[in-house]
Amino acid sequence: MTRGPARLDVSVGYALPRAGLPAAVSFRRWVAAALSGRIREADLAVRLVDEAEGRALNRHYRGKDYATNVLSFPADIAEGVKLPKGVKMPLLGDLVLCAPVVAREAREQGKRLNDHYAHLTVHGALHLLGWDHEDAREAECMEALEREILAALGISDPYRDELDA
Template identity: 85%
Template sequence: MTQGPVRLDVSVGYALPRAGLPAAVSFRKWVAAALDGRIREADLAIRLVDAKEGRALNRHYRGKDAPTNVLSFPADIAEGVKLPKGVKMPLLGDLVLCAPVIAREAREQGKPLAAHYAHLTVHGVLHLLGWDHGDDREAECMEQLERDILAGLGIEDPYRER
């Protein structure tokens, strides 16, 4: 499915101690896999946060007073906005990953922590591309795409019952 070289700029920020968290290079690999064959140029930011910040963001943006594993913020460039000549804006958006929630879920689901981070990164990137799981059909399509991308990375089906 590869279309040739992809220009990808992934900025990874850690808002908590990095011990035990995946390295930025891992996040870049997972993002590249999710984008492969789907988009040729993208800039996005990933921020890893603690439960307090994850809860505040989820409450503010989704009205849910609890931290969640991943939040996706697509970069919607407003219709009719004119950028200066020669300026390209391949901004895809931002992902926020809540480290304590992800660690807890990985433990509870019996999954390797890195595999769970890979899954949630791919899941979040697909949201940035417009994929959703609002109904059963959409969920099935998105989950199958996630399975395919993760299999290409050598990661087991994240939806398989353990």
């Protein structure tokens, strides 16, 4: 069993009907697996959205006019900034998963829907920790870590088809 951070607070919000979507407990388990051994405490939010909201967020924050599978918003709190009363550190950030895009990709790639959600949740959580895939070396390292985390969860290599191509 993968142990997560010493203190982990994951808020999961559904901005669309929950039918067919993973339960909040699944997202918490996937985040805990991604953060295990990498951070001691974390507060973050996971939000599942429809295509219109996913597109609007991607357009506003990344300048790309389409809905994407996962967006990561690290909580960059500047040193010396006083947080509002009741807000505790460490704020790690927010993940936004676009349910229709995730479902379409899972279908097209022949993946189990929950496995794809697990992968994208792990991927997004690693982005919140500062991992990236801007160049080939970074991508190789991040993908290897994703494979390791997912294997510990009993999920097969999400990049296997790309390796066979």
